Amino acid sequence: MKFPVKIFLFGALSAAVITFLWRDPTFSEESLKGAKVLVTGASTGIGEQMAYHYARLGAQIVITARRENVLKEVVKKCLDLGAQKALYIPVDMAIPADVDRVVEFAEKQLDGLDYIVLNHIGPSPYQMWDGDVDHIRWLMQVNFHSYVQMAVKALPALEKSKGSVVVVSSMLGKMCSPFALPYIATKFALNGFFGSLQHELAMKQSNVSISICNLGLIDTDSAMEKIKGYIDMTPYPAHEAAWQIIKAGALRQSEAFYPSYVYYGVLFRDWFPSFRDQIIRSSYNYQP
């Protein structure tokens, strides 16, 4: 065989292997029909979109957030879209006793649990950190401790059903950045805790899978409002982010990244640290 032909064949084979390895995995949508799902932070944003996707797939869902009137509307739409069951429970994740009530309610109403999708976040200012330690304590309770509490409470039911904990995290749980220090601290905590729990569950041969979903900028109202004037960046659609999270849970993927730039950002994060930091700082509009 001539040398150029060999090179061409080698190139074609490499491209085929890369395409195969990087193919977008698919899952059986049918597998979510009747699935017993709890979604937190589902009154708006990505959580609301997840509720609608699960509903279209015929799942049985319990949604939660603080605003009862909004949850009521989301439940109505879920039933219209085809959810086998759709219920809500209004709670404040800043109150530990409320957190337990959510899992108890979902387990009882759905007669078990297949997925808990931990997605809610408490409001936090987008600005240079003002030294407010109390806010960090409060946000840790809402964005981190409540996730841990719910996962622990749901584990026995998920063990029985070979179920999954799906944790919605962020690129900012992997990479430091200015203007959102309390939020970023909670997301690093989530990635550290649930990433380590993945190891322990695997070592104990548990039936439960944990999927950690790291998102980039998504076009929810709250995110768009926060970054206005600070950074010019194209956001990705919330309904697609929601679908990717559902897919990661259904496929029992240990980690997922959406959009793909998040994966490459994390992959190359530590290669050239001072270059990385320069890019991060210069991408924000800030005058001291």
Ligand SMILES: NC(=O)c1ccc[n+]([C@@H]2O[C@H](COP(=O)([O-])OP(=O)(O)OC[C@H]3O[C@@H](n4cnc5c(N)ncnc54)[C@H](OP(=O)(O)O)[C@@H]3O)[C@@H](O)[C@H]2O)c1
């Ligand atoms: N949007 C992005 O650019 C982006 C990027 C990376 C990661 N993420 C992650 O994606 C997830 C969803 O983000 P999002 O932009 O969709 O958020 P969002 O639109 O601000 O929605 C937050 C949800 O949490 C609920 N919530 C707020 N405080 C609560 C409390 N104390 N107790 C119970 N529920 C509470 C809100 O409902 P109520 O107000 O009714 O309580 C709402 O349903 C988060 O985990 C976030 O970190 C988002």
